[in-house]
Amino acid sequence: MNNLSVFSGNANKNLSEKIAANLNKKLGEINIYRFRDGEICVKIEENVRGKDVFLIQPTCPPVNENLMELLIAIDAFKRASAKRLTAVLPYYGYARQDRKDRPRVPITAKLVANLLVSAGADRILTMDLHAPQIQGFFDIPVDHLFAAPVIVKYLKEKKIKNPVIVTPDVGGVKTARAFAKRLSASLAIVDKRRLGPDQIETVHLIGDVKNCAAIIVDDLISTGNTILEAAAKLLDYGASVVYAACTHAPFADETIQKLTPAIFKEVIITDTVPTPPLPSHFTKLSVSELLAEAINRIHQETSVSSLFI
Secondary structure, eight states: TTTTEEEEEEHHHHHHHHHHHTTTOOOEEEEEEEEESSOOEEEEOOOTTOOOOEOOOOOOHHHHHHHOOOOOEEEEHHTTTTTTEEESSOOOOTTOSOOOSSOOOOOOOHHHHHHHHTTTEEEEEEEOHHHSSGGGOOOOOOOOOOOOOHHHHHHHTOOOEEEEEEEEGGGGGGHHHHHHHTOOEEEEEEEEEEETTTEEOOOOOOOTTTTTTEEEEEEOSSSSSHHHHHHHHHHHOOOSEEEEEEOOOOOOTTTTHHHHTTTEEEEEEEESSSOOOOOOOOEOOHHHHHHHHHHHHHHOOOOOOOOOO
């Protein structure tokens, strides 16, 4: 492990420190500062020549600042002769722009992939991509982890009676089915219609949720509109209580206030991105141990596939 170095950007230092602790390592010394005009500068404060470097930086809000910081840091490590540079993105920003769903719009998720490769990343480690096919945007290896094992373990310990797993989007059926199988629960689907970037209309509910504890699973909560609409539909159809379980929580303004205990018995998230202080009905789980194990296996050149569940 002497050849392994773990560094962190400024986006989520708390998670980076937990990952390093799980690896029995200290975070590497790096100085990231800004000139008066806002330009970012990176200075690596220790020798990394010939090292296997893992740079942890989720591209969460402020997305552009954190993304640019990551790109500049990657360039600095490559010019410092790191043997291999793995960019660890617990949260991959711009992932929702993964296809042309309207005329004359960009595929920004592909652009970000190109930027990471051009900057010099040799490998990507990420978690719960909004669209799994984003892995194909890279011409370098991508290890795509899921927070499901962490969330499922927590839900099992709660011993929720009569659970039903609900996906608020048809595209999330595969993930919801995996949750349902591991929790021995039934499955329901909320069919939604997107009216605008932050406007959602719930149209149909497929499945029976009457007198059930509905657990909405999704990859992220931003404005909260999707799960709010889904929760309202579930309660209308007789669900006894509603839980939300989402990996990423890049909360927009007032999202936390909207996810009230009057609607959600509990909102379960992970620490892939930093969050402000949370109300008592929010639970934040850590994915640091899972990410640390993946980093260890990548460094040791052993199988990571058993973590992809």
